[in-house]
Amino acid sequence: MRKRLCQPHQKGLRTAFFLAVAVASVVFNLPTAHAADKPEPGLVVTFAALAGDTVKATDVTVLPNVWLYVPVGKPPTPFLPAGKFSVEWAGFVSSEIRDNYTFQAELNGTLKLEINGAAALDVSVKATNTAPSKPVRLNKGTNAFRLHYTSPAEGDAFVRLLWSSREFGPEPVALNALTHDTVPELQKAGQLRFGRALFVEFRCAKCHAGPAPDAGIPELTVDAPAFEGLGSRRNYHWMARWIADPKSMRSTARMPKLVHGPKAKDDAEAIAAFLASLKSDPAPKDAKEAGAEQIEAGRKLFETLHCIACHNTPGTTENDPQKVSFNHVREKFAPGGLVKFLLKPEEDYAWIQMPNFKLTVDEAARLAAFLESAADKPEDVSAPTAVAVVERGKKLAQTTGCLNCHTLKIESQFKTKSLADLTPDKWRQGCLAENADGQAKAPQFNFASSEREALRAFAATDRASLARHVPAEFAERQSRILRCAECHGKFEGFPPFEAIGGKLKPEWMKAFIGGEVAYKPRPWIEARMPAFSRYAEGLAIGLTEENGLPPRTPAEPSIDMEAVKTGRKLVSANGGFFCASCHAVGSMAAMQVFESNGINLAYTGARLQKEHYHRWVRNPLRLDPASKMPVYFDAEGRSPLTDYFNGDAEKQIEAIWQYIRLGDKMPPPVEPQ
Ligand code: HEC
Numbered sequence: 001m002r003k004r005l006c007q008p009h010q011k012g013l014r015t016a017f018f019l020a021v022a023v024a025s026v027v028f029n030l031p032t033a034h035a036a037d038k039p040e041p042g043l044v045v046t047f048a049a050l051a052g053d054t055v056k057a058t059d060v061t062v063l064p065n066v067w068l069y070v071p072v073g074k075p076p077t078p079f080l081p082a083g084k085f086s087v088e089w090a091g092f093v094s095s096e097i098r099d100n101y102t103f104q105a106e107l108n109g110t111l112k113l114e115i116n117g118a119a120a121l122d123v124s125v126k127a128t129n130t131a132p133s134k135p136v137r138l139n140k141g142t143n144a145f146r147l148h149y150t151s152p153a154e155g156d157a158f159v160r161l162l163w164s165s166r167e168f169g170p171e172p173v174a175l176n177a178l179t180h181d182t183v184p185e186l187q188k189a190g191q192l193r194f195g196r197a198l199f200v201e202f203r204c205a206k207c208h209a210g211p212a213p214d215a216g217i218p219e220l221t222v223d224a225p226a227f228e229g230l231g232s233r234r235n236y237h238w239m240a241r242w243i244a245d246p247k248s249m250r251s252t253a254r255m256p257k258l259v260h261g262p263k264a265k266d267d268a269e270a271i272a273a274f275l276a277s278l279k280s281d282p283a284p285k286d287a288k289e290a291g292a293e294q295i296e297a298g299r300k301l302f303e304t305l306h307c308i309a310c311h312n313t314p315g316t317t318e319n320d321p322q323k324v325s326f327n328h329v330r331e332k333f334a335p336g337g338l339v340k341f342l343l344k345p346e347e348d349y350a351w352i353q354m355p356n357f358k359l360t361v362d363e364a365a366r367l368a369a370f371l372e373s374a375a376d377k378p379e380d381v382s383a384p385t386a387v388a389v390v391e392r393g394k395k396l397a398q399t400t401g402c403l404n405c406h407t408l409k410i411e412s413q414f415k416t417k418s419l420a421d422l423t424p425d426k427w428r429q430g431c432l433a434e435n436a437d438g439q440a441k442a443p444q445f446n447f448a449s450s451e452r453e454a455l456r457a458f459a460a461t462d463r464a465s466l467a468r469h470v471p472a473e474f475a476e477r478q479s480r481i482l483r484c485a486e487c488h489g490k491f492e493g494f495p496p497f498e499a500i501g502g503k504l505k506p507e508w509m510k511a512f513i514g515g516e517v518a519y520k521p522r523p524w525i526e527a528r529m530p531a532f533s534r535y536a537e538g539l540a541i542g543l544t545e546e547n548g549l550p551p552r553t554p555a556e557p558s559i560d561m562e563a564v565k566t567g568r569k570l571v572s573a574n575g576g577f578f579c580a581s582c583h584a585v586g587s588m589a590a591m592q593v594f595e596s597n598g599i600n601l602a603y604t605g606a607r608l609q610k611e612h613y614h615r616w617v618r619n620p621l622r623l624d625p626a627s628k629m630p631v632y633f634d635a636e637g638r639s640p641l642t643d644y645f646n647g648d649a650e651k652q653i654e655a656i657w658q659y660i661r662l663g664d665k666m667p668p669p670v671e672p673q
Pocket residue numbers: 198199202203204205206207208400401402404415416417422426427428429430431432441442443445455
């Protein structure tokens with residue numbers, strides 16, 4: 001058996017890394033002292049903005065690997081200006097046994113790597129793959145790791161560190177081999193990131209005007225459910241209770257409480273009466289009462305689609321406050337409104353966090369039947385229609401700030417201080433008061449003390465970070481908020497989340513996350529990837545740059561038709577590897593699958609980063625130790641099929657790539673006679 005040295009068993013690891021960051025930011029008041037005992041995943045990364053050789057400002061964070069991609073003219077982190085910068089990655093690299101490794105990099109800039117205090121790699125190049133270092137001895141266990149990088153004078157700044165050994169060819173250093181001890185600066189910098197994220201998530205700038213919404217962090221353009229026609233979609237009584245206190249209805253509500261004082265309940269009811277009067281075409285009513293069969297079919301679908309990744313199970317006492325409950329769906333949705341919502345959750349709210357499962361009308365009806373069967377029975381309260389009440393509600397909606405977040409074509413008469421006027425000393429009052437009583441005019445967000453501290457840390461900065469969009473940080477932030485890792489890495493057969501950014505082309509990833517890819521890559525999985533349209537582009541570019549890869553796939557030379565012929569033979573059973581036993585090729589089904597389905601190879605050219613494709617086919621076990629795809633080539637790069645390219649593995653793999661690039665024009669591989 002092959003020795004599994006520093007097996008890059010990364011499944012769950014990047015997820016664990018994400019979760020560690022997520023947990024740290026959610027419960028930021030936790031002391032980090034305990035962390036010093038045990039190294040944590042990832043490396044401590046210190047960014048420095050440079051003027052000549054002097055450091056102007058620094059920022060520190062934890063990243064999983066030595067991967068970075070900063071397009072020219074863009075800032076390396078939200079807390080530093082664009083321009084010349086340096087980065088230092090520090091921590092440990094571990095090896096399971098004492099052995100020699102070589103290091104090299106894909107790089108534009110200058111790089112110095114030190115292992116256990118000794119120089120290992122020292123290169124300065126422009127956009128190329130560097131020569132491998134001399135062999136570096138790593139001790140068993142942890143070894144001190146320090147890499148210093150400086151951005152280039154011209155072009156995009158990027159670096160991707162690779163290692164190799166006698167056992168394996170150049171590949172990114174295994175994620176589980178990189179660890180760090182926390183340093184005190186991390187707590188402060190993490191708190192600042194958390195504060196900035198809260199500021200956009202809770203839409204502070206909708207009322208306290210700051211930088212132009214389209215000039216920076218994408219969430220400055222975030223919307224809220226549209227008010228137009230709301231009365232046809234939502235019930236009056238539920239709306240009155242929601243407006244009176246959103247957090248009491250859903251602990252993750254972003255909407256603050258805006259009605260205060262002794263008349264709060266009255267005010268909320270008047271506003272709800274006004275909203276209930278805003279009618280559009282009513283949704284078609286559910287045709288007939290759902291039967292037991294329909295409900296049971298809905299329950300099954302609910303399980304198959306893994307709705308529990310973000311929701312509490314209907315009809316149980318399960319109450320994870322981070323998940324959205326269904327108890328109130330009968331109270332909230334007007335007749336027919338639930339089916340309509342399930343079919344297109346983003347219809348009236350582009351940034352909604354509920355993804356679109358592309359349900360059929362039947363599926364939506366079954367799910368709705370199941371959810372309604374377990375929900376609380378609504379009280380029979382109809383909306384007041386007296387003109388005086390509705391008019392009072394309208395006036396309140398115009399004057400309390402509703403229209404700063406929600407759209408409706410009536411004038412807003414609400415004004416408050418601009419962001420620039422909120423000097424740091426003010427961030428203990430108004431929206432950030434510890435004690436909401438007596439803050440008659442300001443919205444109540446009910447922040448935890450750790451959240452208020454984080455917002456204050458953010459307040460103390462120059463807030464220029466709001467105007468700096470760093471895609472990798474957007475992807476990290478939103479994949480946490482959108483709970484991607486609650487499906488990926490949790491359920492069997494789902495592609496591991498940590499692999500996605502380094503594996504897929506950003507163009508395909510954007511289309512796929514956005515729900516624009518017509519086929520299912522893995523038709524044998526019953527679950528489906530739901531669409532997050534408004535987030536797709538930011539996630540795709542961010543996940544790609546986070547892996548040190550460019551936001552646009554570099555053009556490849558046109559397809560080499562001579563190589564295609566060889567590639568086609570190599571894929572066939574006739575003198576080739578018989579890849580088609582597990583992989584469908586275009587309209588030709590896989591021939592002998594035995595529960596080890598591969599993805600249709602006609603999809604692969606548009607999906608995969610070329611470099612990932614090569615590494616995967618060269619040795620799938622290096623990327624997924626549990627993969628059922630065979631290893632065809634030996635560690636020296638030799639192929640058992642010596643008739644083609646003299647048995648050169650890389651040339652054969654490249655020929656298959658040329659064939660795969662034909663996509664839906666791939667002819668089926670040659671069949672056995
Ligand atoms: C619906 C509009 C609205 C939103 C959204 C909002 N605020 Fe406020 N904020 C107000 C109002 C109104 C006041 C009371 C001050 C005033 O009279 O204008 C206030 C007061 C404050 C104050 C105290 C200012 C002072 O001079 O006393 C701070 C600080 C503040 N808000 C921060 C925030 C932060 C941080 C967020 C996001 C988490 C936020 N606000 C979201 C409307 C809003």
